[in-house]
Amino acid sequence: MNNLETICLHGGHTPDSASNARAVPVYRTSSFVFKDTEHAANLFALKELGNIYSRIMNPTQDVLEQRVASLDNGAAALALSSGTSAIFYTVINLCQAGDEIVSANNLYGGSFTQFNDILPQFNIKTNFVDSNDPEKD
Known part of the structure; x- marks a missing residue:
């Protein structure tokens, strides 16, 4: 096909x-x-x-x-019940303890909580940036 x-x-x-x-x-x-x-x-x-x-x-x-x-000519895919679950599965499979990720600061509340409060429990840090001005400190 x-x-x-x-x-x-x-x-x-x-x-x-x-x-x-x-x-x-x-x-x-x-x-x-x-x-x-x-x-x-x-x-x-x-x-x-x-x-x-x-x-x-x-x-x-x-x-x-x-x-x-x-x-997508991929080997497999994973369907999940929510976007929040999909985000968590993605991060937890790509990152490990001690890693840092960058994310926009204007997220859906559940995603922000996941990045700000839950991922640090796995020692994964999120650096939030203004998506309108990503170079801004």
């Missing part, structure tokens, strides 16, 4: 042979069935890929992540 529109519509999903439905099903479930205790143990030990709990992985969310990754 190389066409942008095709990827947007069909990326990450193959219709199942039981229904032949073109639309991605919406799985509104929190939990999934395990074949047996060994299967469950393998999933929880990350020895086998599969659905465990919807906050960790959900087939509907998996299709979205595959589509987004395909659009």
Whole structure:
């Protein structure tokens, strides 16, 4: 699939042979069935890929992540429930204790709190700048 529109519509999903439905099903479930205790143990030990709990992985969310990754020719993508979560995941994966980041000072309140109050608990410092005058001290 190389066409942008095709990827947007069909990326990450193959219709199942039981229904032949073109639309991605919406799985509104929190939990999934395990074949047996060994299967469950393998999933929880990350020895086998599969659905465990919807906050960790959900087939509907998996299709979205595959589509987004395909659009950017990426290896993978991660869909999160909020922008604040996305910001935290980004920073915590790029930074480590002792690092410093630069951010605009005119942020959404939750983002400002995250940078100003939460990240310092991980020894990650944020230097806030005026986005209208970034050279200003």
